[in-house]
Amino acid sequence: MGENILVIDAGTTSTRAMVFGADGALLRVARAELTQHYSRPGWVEHDAAEIWARTLACAREAVGEDEAAIAAIGIANQRETVVAWDRASGEPLARAIVWQDRRTAELCAELKAAGHEPAVQAATGLLLDPYFSATKMRWLLDNDGQVRAAAESRRLAFGTVESWLAFKLTGGAHISDASNASRTLLLRLDGAQFDAGLCELFGVPISALPKVVDTHGMLGETDPQWFGRAIPICGLIGDQQSATVGQGCLAPGETKATFGTGAFVLTTLGEALPRSANRLLGTVLTQAGGGRSYALEGSVFVAGSLVQWLRDSLGVISSSAETEALARSIPDSGGVTIVPALSGLGAPHWRPEARGVISGLSFASGRAQLARAALEAMAQQMHDLAAAFAADGAPWRALRIDGGMSANDWMAQDLADVLDLPVERPDFVETTALGAALCAAVGAGLYPSLNAAAAAMRGAARGFAPAMDRAVREERMARWRRALAGA
Numbered sequence: 001m002g003e004n005i006l007v008i009d010a011g012t013t014s015t016r017a018m019v020f021g022a023d024g025a026l027l028r029v030a031r032a033e034l035t036q037h038y039s040r041p042g043w044v045e046h047d048a049a050e051i052w053a054r055t056l057a058c059a060r061e062a063v064g065e066d067e068a069a070i071a072a073i074g075i076a077n078q079r080e081t082v083v084a085w086d087r088a089s090g091e092p093l094a095r096a097i098v099w100q101d102r103r104t105a106e107l108c109a110e111l112k113a114a115g116h117e118p119a120v121q122a123a124t125g126l127l128l129d130p131y132f133s134a135t136k137m138r139w140l141l142d143n144d145g146q147v148r149a150a151a152e153s154r155r156l157a158f159g160t161v162e163s164w165l166a167f168k169l170t171g172g173a174h175i176s177d178a179s180n181a182s183r184t185l186l187l188r189l190d191g192a193q194f195d196a197g198l199c200e201l202f203g204v205p206i207s208a209l210p211k212v213v214d215t216h217g218m219l220g221e222t223d224p225q226w227f228g229r230a231i232p233i234c235g236l237i238g239d240q241q242s243a244t245v246g247q248g249c250l251a252p253g254e255t256k257a258t259f260g261t262g263a264f265v266l267t268t269l270g271e272a273l274p275r276s277a278n279r280l281l282g283t284v285l286t287q288a289g290g291g292r293s294y295a296l297e298g299s300v301f302v303a304g305s306l307v308q309w310l311r312d313s314l315g316v317i318s319s320s321a322e323t324e325a326l327a328r329s330i331p332d333s334g335g336v337t338i339v340p341a342l343s344g345l346g347a348p349h350w351r352p353e354a355r356g357v358i359s360g361l362s363f364a365s366g367r368a369q370l371a372r373a374a375l376e377a378m379a380q381q382m383h384d385l386a387a388a389f390a391a392d393g394a395p396w397r398a399l400r401i402d403g404g405m406s407a408n409d410w411m412a413q414d415l416a417d418v419l420d421l422p423v424e425r426p427d428f429v430e431t432t433a434l435g436a437a438l439c440a441a442v443g444a445g446l447y448p449s450l451n452a453a454a455a456a457m458r459g460a461a462r463g464f465a466p467a468m469d470r471a472v473r474e475e476r477m478a479r480w481r482r483a484l485a486g487a
Contacts, residue, residue, distance in 0.1 A: 125282020
């Protein structure tokens, strides 16, 4: 058996396959875009068959003729997205409902009005928001005849994206790892399997749900038809938990922020069950041998997708890389502030009805001001989250950042300035994929623990120290709060 790890990184806008060496070196990459379906305002969907087909094609391309060198597979995935499929045929029954989708806001409001949120939060660590999986499942049962018929005949399988890919790769194993299962509203933070009472509350048949398994270990093996031989699947983990592992944030108090389509902050808590009085989320970080570690999480819905919107919808920029040069070309944003609530506001506000705001426009405002204001919005959203984490007894001592946007040096420095904290960025910013590689390496027995794998496989990092005058910081945040009130 070889010692390389094949990682599938099934994201929101693309799917990738990456081969890592046992030392963490990236050996090969294959990538394919995923089609985004916006059929109605607030709806975001994927074609689950496309996810599978493009993921398999990427995996085969990355492996090439060297399948004997692959010791194990690790999968990291966009969380909360719901796939419904037929257990017998193995085919999707409807489009997948993506985590960004807001169509179940009314159902969430009804459940809140009925007084269910405190008990749900105490059990799951989550809030009643369209972001999470359970109400998406309920919507499919209520509104899609094929899904409903499959449920009635007990052929229905519900799962998040890692569950869908594991089913296809193995030829029928219906499993979900604890980190992803903890994002559904259907798993108690201290429960081994999906909870019957929560399933009853949301109207989701527990028979349609997968078996909850560890994030790393011997979790299954691929059907030999896909790669010419059976390859063990030894890591399954949600993308944000994976990035936390990839950043080596394994000790209580260590914090990472990933800037991708959205922005997600996790502070590791260890074995302590997470509790929040400030509308943050409790989540499973990892599980091995049934034992769990946990994290406190703040989720921002719009980060890199704001830059994408400036590029694709407004034509303000022609590439994401332009934003750094534009931000450096002016001394400040000229009073322009963007609240990027293009799909509502996440933590700590949780306002699904909120909409985006651009304030402070004048005839002096142009491309540079808009681009800089978009980048400034990242630090301003992080500032709100930092205050909530501190109020919950988990203050940030430093911040490790990753994801595509973090490659922007101007934004990294702005984060350090506005947060007044040291910021660290690894030279290899694709820590989501690296975290899945660490999980798979430990699951396959290449390393005895995640700490040992992190010590061997993580690379060097660059630091950014705060250098902003306090008055400038306070003026920025005052403008942000005024704009936020109008969202």
